[in-house]
Amino acid sequence: MILLRLFWIFLKIGIFTFGGGYSMIALIQNEVVEKQGWMTAQEFTDILAISQMTPGPVGINTATYAGYTAVVNAGLPAWQGVAGSLIASFAVILLPVIAMTLVYNYLSKHRDNPVINSMFRVLRITVVGLIAAAALLLLGEESFGVPGFNKQFVISVLLFVGAFYLSWRHKTSPIILILACGFVGWIAYSF
Amino acid sequence: MYYDKNIFIKVQLKRKQNVNKRKTFASLMYRQLFVSFWKIGAFTIGGGYVMIPLMEREVVDRRKWLTREEFMDYLSLSQAMPGVFAVNMATCLGRRLGGFRGVVCAIAGNILMPIVLILLLAVFFRYFRDNEVVEHIFMGIRPAVVALIAAPVFRLAQSAKVSWSNCWIPVVAALLIWIWGVSPVWVILAAMAGGLVYGKVKGDVAPKNKEAR
Numbered sequence: 112m113i114l115l116r117l118f119w120i121f122l123k124i125g126i127f128t129f130g131g132g133y134s135m136i137a138l139i140q141n142e143v144v145e146k147q148g149w150m151t152a153q154e155f156t157d158i159l160a161i162s163q164m165t166p167g168p169v170g171i172n173t174a175t176y177a178g179y180t181a182v183v184n185a186g187l188p189a190w191q192g193v194a195g196s197l198i199a200s201f202a203v204i205l206l207p208v209i210a211m212t213l214v215y216n217y218l219s220k221h222r223d224n225p226v227i228n229s230m231f232r233v234l235r236i237t238v239v240g241l242i243a244a245a246a247l248l249l250l251g252e253e254s255f256g257v258p259g260f261n262k263q264f265v266i267s268v269l270l271f272v273g274a275f276y277l278s279w280r281h282k283t284s285p286i287i288l289i290l291a292c293g294f295v296g297w298i299a300y301s302f
Numbered sequence: 303m304y305y306d307k308n309i310f311i312k313v314q315l316k317r318k319q320n321v322n323k324r325k326t327f328a329s330l331m332y333r334q335l336f337v338s339f340w341k342i343g344a345f346t347i348g349g350g351y352v353m354i355p356l357m358e359r360e361v362v363d364r365r366k367w368l369t370r371e372e373f374m375d376y377l378s379l380s381q382a383m384p385g386v387f388a389v390n391m392a393t394c395l396g397r398r399l400g401g402f403r404g405v406v407c408a409i410a411g412n413i414l415m416p417i418v419l420i421l422l423l424a425v426f427f428r429y430f431r432d433n434e435v436v437e438h439i440f441m442g443i444r445p446a447v448v449a450l451i452a453a454p455v456f457r458l459a460q461s462a463k464v465s466w467s468n469c470w471i472p473v474v475a476a477l478l479i480w481i482w483g484v485s486p487v488w489v490i491l492a493a494m495a496g497g498l499v500y501g502k503v504k505g506d507v508a509p510k511n512k513e514a515r
């Protein structure tokens with residue numbers, strides 16, 4: 112039953128993802144964490160970290176991993192989790208691929224249609240807000256610890272500011288940032 | 303690896319004479335599509351947009367399947383359409399080069415390695431999750447992940463041409479989702495409707511989005 116729900120939800124996520132993997136994060140988070148309650152925000156953040164560090168499209172990686180985690184969290188065996196992850200990644204690409212093939216000819220002929228151009232322009236602007244919302248929703252105790260003057264919160268804020276600055280200004284590669292922050296976490300919390 | 307760039311022309315000529323050769327041509331093409339997209343998927347970390355340079359090198363420079371202008375056109379089309387960017391790109395090129403079977407080959411090649419790797423990680427990470435050291439490492443990583451999602455917001459705002467007159471759109475979208483818990487699906491639908499109405503009313507005021515990248 113959860114496999115069917117998984118298929119339906121990721122079908123929906125796929126067709127409403129405009130502007131790449133980062134806006135898909137907002138949709139997956141909304142469905143999987145908030146609405147369905149299949150995993151905690153913390154688990155979702157860990158999935159995001161691993162999806163960004165492994166090769167491949169972030170959207171596919173996140174869908175695959177989230178599909179597996181949702182099924183296994185529901186208490187089902189691991190092989191069904193594998194089925195769940197395959198279903199999630201298949202569902203997420205199914206409708207976009209069909210849509211893409213259908214409009215391939217049409218849009219390449221009608222690229223200068225002002226109405227369609229205007230729609231895509233507004234969509235691109237809106238997606239910026241979508242991604243901001245994904246980041247805002249992750250700003251919580253799950254990622255930063257309890258606010259206040261304690262060790263975890265101070266270190267988390269410093270890591271956040273540093274990673275934000277390096278990624279924004281210097282376009283430092285995500286994998287280097289994640290590895291570096293993991294190293295800092297290991298040193299800071301273990302000793 | 304040695305590669306004859308005229309092989310398609312040569313094989314295409316032979317194809318007219320020999321039906322058996324047609325099969326050779328087709329399978330070669332599909333194999334090359336699969337291998338090219340396998341490389342693109344397996345060797346890029348950080349998502350679809352990191353793949354663009356590798357894709358360009360593979361498809362335009364090495365295989366010479368497309369001109370650079372065609373590549374740019376497919377690029378903006380893939381960005382405008384819903385779905386995962388890299389998969390959209392694979393659909394476009396697969397469709398163009400090999401029809402439906404081309405689409406299947408390109409997509410399968412693109413997502414094969416990522417899915418296998420993620421599955422291996424997903425299965426085994428559960429056993430390490432409760433390990434103290436792993437927990438400490440992830441306590442350091444979590445704030446960085448939030449920062450990594452927040453940082454592209456400003457870069458994307460520039461390329462989407464967000465200005466003082468329309469910056470209320472992303473702000474309202476973010477607040478709706480963040481504060482009131484509105485589903486992003488409704489926000490996307492509202493934006494589509496708004497864009498269509500705006501285009502109908504204003505006509506060709508909307509600028510051409512050729513350089514959007």
